[in-house]
Amino acid sequence: MSNIYDNWERLVAAVIRKEQLWQMFHDQSPSVSSVSSDFSLDSQVLDVPFDFSSPGGSSPFQQQMQQPLPPLPAVEKAVSRLVFIQGFNPAFDLEDMLKSTAEFLGKGTFGSAYMAAMDNGITVVLKRLNVVNMPEKKFRQHMEVIGRVWHENVSALRAYYFSKDEKLMVHDHYSNGSVSAMLHGKTGENRAPLDWEMRLRIAVGAARGIAHIHKQSGGKLVHGNIKSSNIFLNSQQYGCVSDLGLASMIPSPVMRTAGYHAPEVKNTRNVSQASDVYSFGILLLELLTRKSPLHAVGGNEVVDLVKLVNSVTGKERTANVFDVELLRNRDIEEQMVKTLEIGMSCVAKTPRKRPKMDEVVKMMEVIRKMMEDIRKMMEDINTRNALQPKLVFIEGLNPDFELEDMLRASAEVLGKGTIGTSYKAILENGITIVVKRVKDVIVTSKEFQQHMEVIGRMRHKNVTTLMAYYYSRDEKLMVYDYYGPGSASAMLHGKYGENKISLDWETRLRIAVGAARGIAHIHTQVGQNHVHGNVKASNIFLTAQGYGCVSDVGLTTLVSRTSVLHRKSSGYLAPEVLTDTMKLFQASDVYSFGVVLLELITGKPPILSEDNDEAIQLVNWVYSVVREDWTAEVFDLELLRYTDIEEVMVNFLQIALICVQNIPKNRPKMSEVVRMLEDIGRTNSGTND
Known part of the structure; x- marks a missing residue:
């Protein structure tokens, strides 16, 4: 094993020896040929360190909101750098790979292969070519030919690196291993x-x-x-x-x-x-x-x-x-x-x-x-032999009940939403579950089953576990674990006339950190293209450790357009989704999560109504207050009782405002939001994991 890590360290050392490497990582104007046209403002913004230590000053957050990035130069600088293939939108650079956890995969005719697992959750395969000796121009031409070969059955070249001492190629990682290893x-x-x-x-x-x-x-x-x-x-x-x-x-x-x-x-x-x-x-x-x-x-x-x-x-x-x-x-x-x-x-x-x-x-x-x-x-044949639909349990979960047990259980309505109604069911064996009755489902039984299997594999401590599901012509049910404290929405705003729960700052921060981790994990699923689609405070619960836990993953793709249209007045939808409710993006999840952060910091619901006037959105109200520099007016009065947290609350507010920017590409990725919130958590006593 030590030989493997020695090999990786030699690779790292060889690349870092380039005398202009520092300039490569800090150059804010990469060349056109070195960065794909898709990798522009969005990814550049994420490269700016988020420093909210001076709320009243000119922070990088304020600078990126106020000033556009300089245009990219047309001439490439003579600096060795990681070159991304045109059309591939990178979420990492060479430095990220060199700092990653590496595993030696094997040595072949043309070089050695390493699996590099980066801090942002992306895993790639790095191929180090040890017998290639050709001029840089010819090497680049060859990489461009390979990079243009795009097909679902060909491992795509994502990036490459050329220097005198090192030639590297970056590909997607396939977790199942090679066919040779399987056979x-x-x-x-x-x-x-x-x-x-x-x-x-x-x-x-x-x-x-x-x-x-x-x-x-x-x-x-x-x-x-x-x-x-x-x-x-x-x-x-x-x-x-x-x-x-x-x-x-x-x-x-x-x-x-x-x-x-x-x-x-x-x-x-x-x-x-x-x-x-x-x-x-x-x-x-x-x-x-x-x-x-x-x-x-x-x-x-x-x-x-x-x-x-x-x-x-x-x-x-x-x-x-x-x-x-x-x-x-x-x-x-x-x-x-x-x-x-x-x-x-x-x-x-x-x-x-x-x-x-x-x-x-x-x-x-x-x-x-x-x-x-x-x-x-x-x-x-199997379908004809099936006498009736059954409760289907997710693989790996051992059922302690059946459909009949659920039907006999005492039930309590937890809430009604645009997608369906949720019930708390207490079974005779003492188990308490949540049953989601989904309405207006427009997909077939097979499509519903495939979707449930995707959700069922999404195991994470900050995503509610789907235990089982049921599909028949008249009923579509989903069964989850039960979380006793109720939703974040009920805690913040009350439920059915009941008084809201008083939430201290530590609890609110844990809700935010946990929910962010859950959504970030969801975004890494299905080739890093999965979307939650319905992020809101009523879909966030508390784990046993008091962290936020996200539910109702991906259900918006199962229901009719009419059900989705009802969400327009919810206050959570991003501007781009308001114009086309059938389009769901990870960036719109980020916007919705930003609204949740504003709820946590202000204690106000996503739609405000004052003196029976026309209702206004929480996002617009916060912007109007911040614009007048009345920052203290934004914060929930309950939070102002706590001393020495004003600075972290300002930082928290600024993260929320980044998330709710109108232009999707200006919003951070959820993995970046997690890091920013965890940084706040580390400065807030008692909120560490």
Whole structure:
């Protein structure tokens, strides 16, 4: 393990040695070619340190609100820097990667790979090229060619770095590991169970990715290093090809990985699209046999996989070639035989006898359709056998009750919202749960189930746990843990004529910090594109530790437009959502959370009404008071009783005002909001975790 970290430290040291690195990290005017056009004001704002230590002075917060950033220069400076591919909106830079927690993934023909987990929650794979020796201009041109290859089955190049001593490439991280590790195990670990559907998805996805690569650069681009250790699973669980184009960057002959190279390939200079097809054929044989490309048959004799398969003929082939795990399912035998035929055509000794990759894709799609038809037939049978809908529990949770127990329980209405009604149910076994009855659901049973599974996997201490759900033609239910103290809205403003609860500053800060952590976690789900969509104080509860916990994740996508339109008068919607309620963004979640922060600091509801005049929004009222420099008038009178917290309350207010800016790109990311609130927490005694 120490060797791994030594290796990483050497990488860090080599890059930091650049004498102009400090200037790179502090340059506020990056060049056009070094930063994508999408990475402009939004990301630059987040790079400004938030210092609210001088509420009455000219803080960076006030400066960024008042002054636009200078225009980007057209000429690139001669400074080595992390270059992001056009169209990729970065949330990190080279310094973030060098400070990250690193794990050594492996060493291949062209370099070493590291997994870098950064402080903002983003994880990437950093490829350190150790045999590349080419001029900077040629290296950049090559990276631009690779960077233009965008396809769901090709691992996208996100960024690269060039200096005299280091050449780095940055890719997305695929948490399931490589297909090679799944098939054969990795460093003492057991290999993963792989059913036929998963293996076929790997093959189909990889074929699509290679076929797309072969269409680039006028139909002349070659991958050059197809092997199972370079295939991963994308978010749809299909094969995804990585390490594109590295073979052509090696100036001197380097032998390809043993067992994968075509007979005509002697070194990296001989690779072609036909040799890519051969290597893909080896991948198919690996998936079918679960044997390595070079297979030991006894003693010291090693036979390549093509010879091994060719040695088995006739009826013996099914029993002796295919993985025994696959032979347990007789329904897929025809699909496996057809896949084997495709694999053997790909590994033809003569290149011109091999099919093109687009032809391979068509043949593989036919087999995939066969599998889909069989699966649909089985699903239809299971559906017909299901006598009635049942309460479905999220995987990993052990049920202590059933639907009948819920129906017999004593129930209390907790609240009615735009999406449905919530009930507190006390079961006969003493368990207390919250049942959400969702109305105006417009999605199918399958779509509802898929959405529930996404929410169910969203395990975090600051996100309410979905325990179970129920779908029938007339009822759609969701079951959550019960949080006794009630919602933040009920505590702040009262409920059904009851008196509100007096909340001290520490409690309000814990509510804010916890809710921010929960929303930030939600935003990292589903490829970091997930949105809550309905952030408000009535959807925030208190955990056992007194921190905010977010509920009702992502339900707005399930209901009709009419239900969503009712939210326009809620006071929580961002300006861009008011104009189009069907569009949900992470930035609009940030705005809604900013309104919650204003509620916590002012003690006022999101919609104000004074002397029966026209109601005004809390955001507009706060702006009007702050504009007149009546800051003390903003704060809840209950908070002014506490001494020595005025400065942190001002900082808290400023964070809220950043969140509710009209222009979405000027709002911070939720991960940044978490850091700012935690900084306040560290200065406030008794609020540390």
